Amino acid sequence: MTELTIATHNGNFHADDVFSVAALKCIFPNVKLIRTRDMALISKADIVIDVGGEHNPETNRFDHHQRGGAGARENGIPYSSFGLIWQKYGVQICQGNQETANALDAGLVSTIDAVDCGHVEGVAQGISLSQTISMFNPTWQEESNFDACFDEAVEFASRLLTRFIAAANGGISAKAIVAKAIEDAADPRLIVLEKYTPWKKTVHALSEQALYMVYPSHSGQWIIQTVPVEPGSFEDRKSLPTAWAGLSDEAFQQAIGIDDAVFCHNGLFIAGAKSFDSIMKMATMALQA
Known part of the structure; x- marks a missing residue:
């Protein structure tokens, strides 16, 4: 299987780039990840996330930091890199189930996008999943390697994403069962x-x-x-x-x-x-x- 190169920015990371990589690993298990801001390296990558100043799903460029951003949902929540990845690959990640992909976008994906883009309206207060992911970054008192910490965060996010998909599938199946019980x-x-x-x-x-x-x-x-x-x-x-x-x-x-x-x-x-x-x-x- 051909190895894909995924590029994202180096240094401090957030839930959107972490979950983007975790999501892509669901469908592209053979990937090489590079974390850089070197445009020469970025231009050669197969998929670029949260860096590069370009959103073009046809060429697998998924940044939202450029002037004008990368669009927003009907409810006003802007897309971060995770939402852009989910737009193109969400159904595939959910094994072809559009309803499951929609359910995850309505909850997990759009919330991470909202926090990342500073769209706080409707986002619950308190410690969020986005904050939890950010805690994987080394503190100023630690000498940890950012890339190693990013890998740990991706592994954590991958497990969570699997459970979110399972929960969404369960909810969809439950809806049909309960509807039948009401009818009967x-x-x-x-x-x-x-x-x-x-x-x-x-x-x-x-x-x-x-x-x-x-x-x-x-x-x-x-x-x-x-x-x-x-x-x-x-x-x-x-x-x-x-x-x-x-x-x-x-x-x-x-x-x-x-x-x-x-x-x-x-x-x-x-x-x-x-x-x-x-x-x-x-x-x-x-x-x-």
């Missing part, structure tokens, strides 16, 4: 999943009637969980019955007359039982309360 529900207020599947975004998007979710937990119990009024909210569309709050085991079993009831959280948003039949009885009680 005997009572639109109660949605039953045959196995635990991330459900909140899909339920809020597709069902205004759903009050409770039922699903098996990893521990083997069956769970009933309330649907929040909106994603991230601690307020529920309908809490579990007040009399259940904080009860567990024998006390809970005696209170509701179900001999394998296990617990109800004091916050009245989740409860469990050992069998499916019992959790459905609990769901009926909750709906009628």
